[in-house]
Amino acid sequence: MPALPTPRFDIFYRHAELTGLLQEYAAARPGLMSLQSIGKSHEGRDIWVVALTNESTGADRDKPAFWVDGNIHAGELTASTACLYWLHQLLSGHGSDARITQLLDTRAVYICPRVNPDGAELALADRPRFIRSSTRLYPFDEDPVEGLTVEDIDGDGRVLHMRMPDPHGPWKCHADEPRLMVPREPGEFGGSYYRVMPEGTLTHYDGLLISVNPNREGLDLNRNFPAYWRQEFEQSGAGPYPTSEPEVRAMVDFIVTHPNIGAAVSFHTHSGVILRPMGTQSDDDMTPEDLWVYKRLSALGEKLTGYPAVSIYHDFKYHPKEIITGTQDWIYEHLGALFWTVEIWAPNKEAGITDYDWIHWYREHPVEDDLKLLKWSDEQCAGNAHVTWYPYRHPQLGMIELGGWDRLNYWRNPPPHLREREAARFPAWLTQIALSLPKLEVLRTEVRALGPDTWRVRFAVANAGYLPSHISKRALERKTTRGVVFELHLPPGVALVSGKQRVVGPQLDGHAPKNSLQAFLPNREITADRAVAEWIVKAPRGTHLALTATADRAGTVRTEVTLD
Known part of the structure; x- marks a missing residue:
């Protein structure tokens, strides 16, 4: 039997490397794994899906199936790592691990490691530029004629923050830790203050007014699913119509034509939490029998992963007056299959911040939390999570300073030495859900x-x-x-x-x-x-x-x- 490839979980694979790795797996275990492209992305890249089952005990379509996907959002690269990690565990464990053997002998697993290959490729570029999801220009395709475009301006592979002294600025240096920017107090004056903005370039800067341009690529593929789709004025990034985007359409077509899929998990980053339906209604309005099952299987997730499991509607709204819809609404609320979103990685928790709200913390939190995070950066990340401010001559602003949090590499994703540890949290729970499917x-x-x-x-x-x-x-x-x-x-x-x-x-x-x-x-x-x-x-x-x-x-x- 050919040896399995030896993947690295401390790096993120570019599309060509990911393709080669998946092809190596398929060649090494032809009786357990098949690989197919379910469609092409906006830029023409293959969207790969792996089918895993022991073909000697039956075809994948004849068995109950479990779907797992990741990286629908461009910078959420650890989601792809989690998919690859479980793939490796399944292929290496069949024949030696009783539960994995039972799973692949009696059921099928479909894994899409990267729903959005174009966005991931941009996030992994030598000079990355942050976008939410797809690289297609939307809703307009013209170049910006003014404002700030967020991007890596000094070519170091990071998109940080820019700060410049300004007596009207809302930020100041922490009294005991000058690297840390903290909010200016109400009624405070007489100190040294800063204006802080994302790293980027300015177009037609008049020396006074600065506004951050929205991404030219304004799509959010997770808002493009059919169930409860809403127009742009109600749900930003939703696209012109449901499944208008080839990545979403490919995923929807695959799942619809595989009615054996009874449960699914979608990996995202970050927050360190398992999210369960519903997204559009409270638990009081949910079918009680389904709620009981969700709570039971979610409790297993808490036990096996260490991540708390919460309701999207009650505990994970971006704004208390708004709801967001996506994959979970289509797979559960529309199709009636079980579904969870897993938000991998919580830098807050890593720094010892245990009592925090997953969403509201980002709007406001005590400065003591920032000090804990800065200490974590210094001691566990060699000072790279929070970059010490350094001078830079900006082409439009003149002398400024660059620094602050490296969000792509330490916030949206774990640092390299912790990526495998986070991915290793999930196989036991995923396997147990899949083994719970009807047979x-x-x-x-x-x-x-x-x-x-x-x-x-x-x-x-x-x-x-x-x-x-x-x-x-x-x-x-x-x-x-x-x-x-x-x-x-x-x-x-x-x-x-x-x-x-x-x-x-x-x-x-x-x-x-x-x-x-x-x-x-x-x-x-x-x-x-x-x-x-x-x-x-x-x-x-x-x-x-x-x-x-x-x-x-x-x-x-x-x-x-x-x-x-």
């Missing part, structure tokens, strides 16, 4: 002679998984999954006397308990995880009949009976 199995087949050439055929199946075959009540409400579909395949010379050749049966419960054994009333449906189809056929003795049962999210099983 259709043949329970029994029966043939009974009713006459010399007349036979009753019974076909019984069961759900061997934890979750029900429909995954969620939301799926039933949205009518996105059918019950078990039984089919009798009739060869020439066989007549169907009774029953339908194709029968749509019930949804099947999983083995997740609905309540405890101390509940007031027992469950009434003891065998709701099973279903049976029955036919009467007319055929000669010794005839072979093929039988199939399919549940959209629980897989397909096939068997054969002999009329004897």
Whole structure:
């Protein structure tokens, strides 16, 4: 067996390197992994998806499946690292790790390490420029004629801050730590103050007025999904219409054409938190059975990853009066599959700041937190997370200073020596979710002679998984999954006397308990995880009949009976 490639998790791969690495994996484990491009990005790069399953036990489409993606936002590069890390764990663990072996023998995993290859390539450029997501010019394509464009102006591979003395400036140096900029107090005057702005170049600067230009690439691919899509005036970056962008359309098409996908995780950065639906409504408005399942599986995530799991609606709004929609709304609220967003990495927590709000901290926090972060930069990051201010002759502003936080390399992503540690948090939880998916199995087949050439055929199946075959009540409400579909395949010379050749049966419960054994009333449906189809056929003795049962999210099983 060829050796697996040895990836590095302390670096971020450019597109060509990522492509080569994935091709090496596929060549090393052809029976466990296949690689396909599901489409081209705006700039024409392949969007790669890995399909992982033991093909000797069945095709990926015949098995319940789990989807994982990352790097839909340009600078959130650790999301791609987390995908690659689990990919490596799965391929190296099959045959030696019992849980991984069980997973790939019975289920399929689809991994898209980089939904947005164009944006990632720009973030990894020698002179990066920050953009949110896609590189397509939107909503307008003209060059800026005034204002500040955020970019790396001195060619050091970082986009920092610029500061310049200004008696009207809102910032000042900390009294005991002059590297640290802190807000000017209400009513304060008589000191040395600064105006601070992002690193960048100015167009048509008049010596007085400065405004930061929006990115010419104003799209946010995570706002381009079909469910609850809203126009630009309501949701910035949403695009001209749902799935207008090729990256999103490729992902949507793939998932829609793979109804076996019952759960998904999307990796982002940063905040160090697991986010669960819903994004548009409170827990009080959520289907209770789904909320209970989410809380149960999210609690496993907290235990196995060390990240808290919270509601998007209640705990992760960018603004208390606004809601944002994205992948989670389409996959759960639209399709009824389970979905989580994982925001990897929390520099605050790394610095010993434990009591903070994931969103509001960025609007306002005590200066003691900044001092802790500066100490962390000095002691754990060789002083590189917060760059000491240094002089620079700006082409429009003259002498200024550059410095402050290196956000791409230390805030949006962990520093190199911590990237593998963060990625290693997730495989155990991802594996447990995937193993919880419904799994259709043949329970029994029966043939009974009713006459010399007349036979009753019974076909019984069961759900061997934890979750029900429909995954969620939301799926039933949205009518996105059918019950078990039984089919009798009739060869020439066989007549169907009774029953339908194709029968749509019930949804099947999983083995997740609905309540405890101390509940007031027992469950009434003891065998709701099973279903049976029955036919009467007319055929000669010794005839072979093929039988199939399919549940959209629980897989397909096939068997054969002999009329004897």
